[in-house]
Amino acid sequence: MTDFPILTMLVLVPAIGSVLVALVSKRHPDLVKVTALVTSVLTGGMSVWLLAGFATDDAGFQFTSQHEWIKAWGISWHLGIDGISLFLVVLTGVLFPLVIAGIDPHHDHKRYLSWMLLLEAGVMGSFISLDLFLFFVFFEIVLVPMYFLIGGWGYDNRIYAATKFFLFTMIGSAFMLVGIIATAVLAKADNGQITFDLIKIAENADFAASTGRWLFFAFAIAFAVKVPLFPLHTWLPDAHTQAPTGGSVILAGVLLKMGTYGLLRFGVYLFPEAAVWSRPLFLTLAVIGIIWGAIAATMQTDLKRLVAYSSVAHLGFIVLGTFALTSSAITGGVMQMVNHGISTGALFILVGMIYERRHTREISKLKGLQKVAPVFAAAFTVVMLSSIGVPGLNGFVGEFMILIGSFATARWWVVVAASGVILAALYLLWAYQRVFHGEPDEDNKSFAELKWKEGMLLLPFIGLIVFCGLYPKPMLDRIQPSVDKLLTHVSENSDFKLPAPAEPVESHEGEG
């Protein structure tokens, strides 16, 4: 069993599932659903199995598999995971079956599920590819099903949103494609032959500073759009608001993480010198995003748009941690990627449930829901508190590690960024008050309480929110070695010095 190509299967199973679903006759809707569910659960099971088999202290890539693909160009089917990608893979594996089982797209299940599974294959592939070309293929594949999911199952303004999403990401990807080819070609001299292999290029290539910076920015633009980093974020509120609930959950849960993950895996790893050089720019944009996103979220009138803007703020924290370049900050950032997927995913599910019942997401049309649906309100409260970052729940741990880790290398950015926690409380509690508090009016009086099936869908999310908040150690223990390895790589290949851990000062010339 040790030779079982589990990573390859993580891509193939949902891809095959997608084809199967497309082939099954429309006259058997149950068969469609069962096929989709079985393949996604199978994938999820494999991802959990991966987690169980993952060697905690091993900082390198595990479960690797490599097969030649296009030999002449040095392109290979090279897959592997380390602590940075592990939990993103697990999150993807767990999120998809929940979305497929728990969220009803209402029409055309067959095509919807087929796109969903193709999307899963693409996302999985992006997180486990160790070959630049292969990564690019998966990164692009993801666009297509997402475009059709928004365009086909979204709300009123879906075509505009889907097009905007597609164009934004395509333009970013165009830069990255040029960057990938240029990187491979320029690294040819150092590698002896042309290769697109991530590890070979990162370990062997020695770009001139100016070259490295150009190449870094070609990658970074694509990822900054995906994150999204201020000021490239405006596709996100539209895409989120118009996407069907399942699409929003996946978009927030894992798709955005392809950007933050890409910055770490390809940006920082391939071009450490450029990443260090551009720190002030990215730190500043990240902090602007935190504050800007939070303020914009406060003033939204559409509940889903509000959650979308909160994502801009949350993802800003992750980018802050990434470019602070300390062990805690990046480890916290990776954890935050997963946390945000859980909390914001759950928020989108809850907002979706509100829409199902009331056919509106306008905050001003909702009122007093806590009185008629206390359990629903309680679930919303827990998820909201996690998103606010209350300690004891998952959102806090990542945010705290990012901030305390960044303090050593990016102090003044942290001082500003930390005020984002005030704004997070403001926009969520204000929205909560308007939607859940007060006496319900005529339209909201018959708001239905949480159903069993809905509760079952939310339960895993709430369980993870509490568990990761109280006992994040198993997760962090697996992330940190890989992060430390990356940072060692950075300090060896740039003039960046990791901050020394503080030692208690014994005596000081100042007053005692």
Place this chain on the structure above:
Amino acid sequence: MLDVVWLIPALPLAGFVCILLFGRKLGDPKAGYFATAMVGASFVVTVGVFFDLMSKTAEERHHVKTLFQWVPLGSAHIDLAFLADPLSITMCLFVTGIGSLIHLYAVGYMHGDPRFSKFFLYLNLFAFSMLMLVLGSNMLVTFLGWEGVGTCSYLLISFWHEKDSAATAGKKAFVTNRVGDWGFMMAMFFAFWAVGSLDYSAINGAAHGLATSTATAIALFAFIGACGKSAQLPLFLWLPDAMEGPTPVSALIHAATMVTAGVYLMCRIGPVLHASSGYATTIIAIVGAATALFAATIAVAQNDIKKVLAYSTISQLGYMFLAVGSGAYTAAIFHMVTHAFFKALLFLGAGSVIHGMHHEQDMRRMGALRKVMPITAGTFIVGWLAIAGVPPFAGFWSKDDILLAAYDKNIVLWIVGLVTALLTAYYMTRQVIMVFYGKARWHDAHEENGAHGDLQPHESPWTMVTPLVVLAVLSLVGGAMNLPFKTTTERLALWLEPVVGVHESDTAKLPLALVAIAVGLVGIAGAYAVYYFRKFKAIEPQILADAWRYDSTVSAFMGGPGRKAFDGVAWADAHVVDGAVNGSGALVRGTAGKVRLLQSGNVRNYAAAIGSGVVLLLVWFVVIRGLL
């Protein structure tokens, strides 16, 4: 026994989980008794730990119990660990002790509420969080409790969430507290950056070696956090609004326990305060004194029975910060404990009055209630004498300690403290007279306030009265824990010394004490003259009733320019940032649209274009370049 210190917060947590699962089944009043029992059991464990700690020598009274590694941070890590030492166990004693009394009281007070069990769910969660706060052996565990009590406070203030004012008050409390939490977080970041640990023992141990600027930064940022949680200037404005919550909540959270967390934090990092530059402690003392006076002036003109007590609480907390800023941590803790006794008593008494008056809170519609509510009146009077600083009641001793320390720090601070004491005696006397003496004004009021039938105030049930009696006894004798006659009678100071050190003072105590007593009596006499004998007209200017219009000014700013600025950002996002995107989209589309017209498919047009191109090229080469 010390090793089971984790049971102290675990019991209320277990209560929370059980009520979460079976609360509805238990119902009214069983869920309440169950919750009370859990906090009571926690109190019993605390007493056990207390005696175990007592049996050790002063140096050994420091026990850390680590449960598990919570957050790994690079090469360091933060544990979920508890610290049992004289300071934390003192806090635990009154948190669990008063906590269980208030739980019991709430069984009576909340009887009949449709969300009865949910109330106790929150109350147990609060007790758990508060105990985490005081027992945490590092700043992060304290922060867990800190945010936990803030969350519970939010949930409990807006417990009657159908009421818009309650919902708004809850949100306001949370957001204002978050401003303070920002300060707390910055303090943690500075401490971790400088010391490499968040453990109190590590931070305090390294305090002497810290650069003065670092210590000052940690102290002042932590103080910002304390200002939020303990309702000091300029962040106090959430506390008066927090009175929207049920009265047991006001007593437990917004008087006795949670609001003292800021004072506790400052005492906990006392060595860092020592190591900081002098102006840091001066700022703390000034803010404390200013808040004490400011809030006391407001309390003079309030007519809501709970609002008086709310501003009084802010004022008394100011005293505690005055003590902290003056370096008298024992005095701060002493006053924290006695204040917990008498303020919990006063709030519960007020709750009993409100209960008996069928939810009437306006003191102008009360009067002569001592005749119908004798126990409530009697115990309330004990609380009044305690807070007014009449010896031998508890408040006198602790307030006196603070005034002494303030006198040593700066005579102006002492004078501010004295004026505050005068006002305190005055407004509390006013309250007692308006509520319990004079004419019964509830008869003529019952129609306009829509009370059901003829309003018949009544004494409260035993569940509510018992805690009143216990707290009254404690308010009477509580001062005995720290009597200033000899070093051996200063038991609390001796007990806390290993943690917070001693405050040395050469000042003669007796003259200062006599001045304080005199000032208190003047305040009481003044209020009697005005409100009982009606010799003078009451001075209650509107500006004081409006709390110096501070709150309304802040609200006006937030709702006005603040909101406009936020709107501006949202507008800019939609029109400038996204406008640029849509603009370039439109530009591409527009240009493409025009360029497209060229591709008309009409051969004559192409021919014409080719022809004119040829002509232009010829002109270029022949005429301009001069070829041929």
